[in-house]
Amino acid sequence: STKARTNKTAAGFALGLEGAEMGKVKTRFPPEPSGYLHIGHAKAALLNQYFARMYQGEMGVRFDDTNPTKETAEFEDTILEDLKLLGVEVSTSSVTHTSDYFPQLVELCEKAIKEGKAYADDTEQMRMRQERFDGVASVHRDDDPASSLARFEDMKAGTEEGSRWCIRAKISVDDNNKAMRDPVIYRVNLLPHHRTGTTYKAYPTYDFACPIVDSLEGVTHALRTNEYRDRNPQYQWMITALGLREVRIWDFSRLNFIYTLLSKRKLHWFVNEKLVRGWDDPRFPTVRGIRRRGMTVEALRQFMLAQGPSQAIVSLEWDTIWAMNKKIIDPIAPRFWAVEEADLVPASIINFPGEAAEVKVLPRHKKNAEVGEKRSIYWKHILLEQVDAHAVSEGEETTLMDWGNAIVKRKVEEGGKVTSVELELHLEGDVKKTKLKTTWLSASPDNTLAPPAGIDADLALVPTTLLDFDYLITKKKMEEGDDVKDFVTPQTEFRVPALADGNVRTLNKGDIIQFERKGYYIYDGEGADGRREFIHIPDGRAAGIAS
Ligand code: ATP
Ligand code: MG
Numbered sequence: 001s002t003k004a005r006t007n008k009t010a011a012g013f014a015l016g017l018e019g020a021e022m023g024k025v026k027t028r029f030p031p032e033p034s035g036y037l038h039i040g041h042a043k044a045a046l047l048n049q050y051f052a053r054m055y056q057g058e059m060g061v062r063f064d065d066t067n068p069t070k071e072t073a074e075f076e077d078t079i080l081e082d083l084k085l086l087g088v089e090v091s092t093s094s095v096t097h098t099s100d101y102f103p104q105l106v107e108l109c110e111k112a113i114k115e116g117k118a119y120a121d122d123t124e125q126m127r128m129r130q131e132r133f134d135g136v137a138s139v140h141r142d143d144d145p146a147s148s149l150a151r152f153e154d155m156k157a158g159t160e161e162g163s164r165w166c167i168r169a170k171i172s173v174d175d176n177n178k179a180m181r182d183p184v185i186y187r188v189n190l191l192p193h194h195r196t197g198t199t200y201k202a203y204p205t206y207d208f209a210c211p212i213v214d215s216l217e218g219v220t221h222a223l224r225t226n227e228y229r230d231r232n233p234q235y236q237w238m239i240t241a242l243g244l245r246e247v248r249i250w251d252f253s254r255l256n257f258i259y260t261l262l263s264k265r266k267l268h269w270f271v272n273e274k275l276v277r278g279w280d281d282p283r284f285p286t287v288r289g290i291r292r293r294g295m296t297v298e299a300l301r302q303f304m305l306a307q308g309p310s311q312a313i314v315s316l317e318w319d320t321i322w323a324m325n326k327k328i329i330d331p332i333a334p335r336f337w338a339v340e341e342a343d344l345v346p347a348s349i350i351n352f353p354g355e356a357a358e359v360k361v362l363p364r365h366k367k368n369a370e371v372g373e374k375r376s377i378y379w380k381h382i383l384l385e386q387v388d389a390h391a392v393s394e395g396e397e398t399t400l401m402d403w404g405n406a407i408v409k410r411k412v413e414e415g416g417k418v419t420s421v422e423l424e425l426h427l428e429g430d431v432k433k434t435k436l437k438t439t440w441l442s443a444s445p446d447n448t449l450a451p452p453a454g455i456d457a458d459l460a461l462v463p464t465t466l467l468d469f470d471y472l473i474t475k476k477k478m479e480e481g482d483d484v485k486d487f488v489t490p491q492t493e494f495r496v497p498a499l500a501d502g503n504v505r506t507l508n509k510g511d512i513i514q515f516e517r518k519g520y521y522i523y524d525g526e527g528a529d530g531r532r533e534f535i536h537i538p539d540g541r542a543a544g545i546a547s
């Protein structure tokens with residue numbers, strides 16, 4: 001069974017890796033520990049996991065820690081936590097660092113220099129860029145290996161002289177593919193490294209380290225985003241020039257979403273400017289942010305696999321992925337009720353039998369008994385939302401959901417607002433014939449949250465805040481040169497006070513529910529004001545924009 005086996009994804013793509021052998025595939029996810037993972041990283045991580053599983057192989061996580069300027073150990077921990085949030089569990093033995101290979105990388109650089117495949121260069125940066133652009137050779141290109149080696153020694157020692165130099169691979173001066181024009185493979189950085197401290201003063205570039213470490217680590221298939229496609233020949237050149245084991249590249253398109261920044265640097269900016277509450281802000285496209293907003297791992301996985309091998313670099317709509325998410329949460333999200341607090345309308349049921357309130361046990365989900373049960377209070381004093389009370393007229397028959405029909409006997413209005421309603425139950429009425437079906441909540445007549453006499457205190461109404469969010473930026477697709485500052489959406493958080501039924505007391509932070517007739521929400525814990533906060537989960541219909 002040496003042939004690549006393929007699976008069909010949701011979108012019908014045959015996803016497979018060329019030359020993959022069952023049990024022998026190794027993939028890797030190579031994050032730079034310089035920030036939190038975002039949804040683009042999630043695509044890379046989930047695809048790596050998918051292929052490793054498909055071929056019963058393994059997936060490693062390699063921290064690409066070759067730039068001490070940006071990287072910290074703290075970010076390594078958070079990235080591993082983020083992977084866990086994605087359902088990508090990696091054993092500690094599968095976590096490696098590019099820095100683990102610094103000794104071999106130094107040796108291989110020296111080998112390349114000795115064999116005339118690399119040279120030291122001190123051409124000033126701007127000029128080097130111009131020469132590479134024009135296809136002009138550096139004056140040092142033909143320096144003899146001994147003098148380049150001596151420069152490399154200076155670089156490794158981090159001397160002032162050494163700091164002026166870099167090492168370049170001797171590939172081509174004027175190849176049509178500019179990535180092949182003698183790329184830099186080593187440069188000096190005097191900042192201490194978060195793992196190796198001050199041992200090294202010169203660091204390999206990504207272009208040099210990535211193919212080498214992939215090869216040394218036994219990676220069989222390196223998944224890369226296709227903006228590196230121009231660099232694929234360079235990747236293969238490094239491996240061949242240094243006589244290393246071959247690695248296959250499988251490239252896929254970089255993920256972009258409209259109105260969304262997927263760059264650690266820009267996300268850092270939003271955090272620093274306090275435009276969001278942190279890296280797990282529900283407005284953020286970070287793994288933490290979207291999870292907090294109610295995105296499930298299953299939806300992420302389905303979405304990423306549906307993207308599959310697509311090479312198109314486009315800005316996707318958020319609707320698609322939220323719609324996939326909705327399909328996953330809808331069959332299992334328990335249903336509760338909440339009414340907006342502003343201008344609540346007290347309604348009385350004039351023919352309610354007796355004085356005592358009654359508790360009925362109802363399913364939390366009408367089509368899925370496994371979701372469990374809830375308790376609802378039936379009583380003569382109920383609350384209606386202003387919009388619902390507004391929508392019915394005197395004499396009209398309407399439906400109280402989970403109860404039955406009622407006729408609006410009296411409706412009192414003041415200044416355009418309904419202030420009270422009287423209803424007469426008409427339970428034999430046909431619920432299919434009413435125009436409006438309303439949610440309602442039993443309440444005490446004295447406007448307190450307390451439940452009617454004789455009812456469990458834990459069924460009392462719960463003060464909540466319903467939260468919704470807008471995109472952080474006003475521009476659909478940011479372009480090169482655009483300054484984020486000019487495109488910050490002025491208001492991105494919307495809070496609506498509401499009262500929820502007492503059953504929401506049983507929820508834990510992170511639980512996903514539906515407030516019927518309002519949408520899906522994820523319970524986010526108690527806010528600073530003590531009210532329980534529920535974050536609206538976009539369902540693909542309103543694109544996640546607050547109404
Ligand atoms: P950022 O600009 O956000 O820092 P990066 O590519 O520099 O992104 P890395 O930590 O180096 O971040 O990326 C780790 C892996 O995730 C790489 O394999 C990279 O190709 C992949 N990746 C990063 N961003 C995206 C994206 N938007 N879509 C798909 N894959 C991505
Ligand atoms: Mg990077």
Ligand code: MG
Nearest residue numbers: 262263264265
């Ligand atoms: Mg980047």
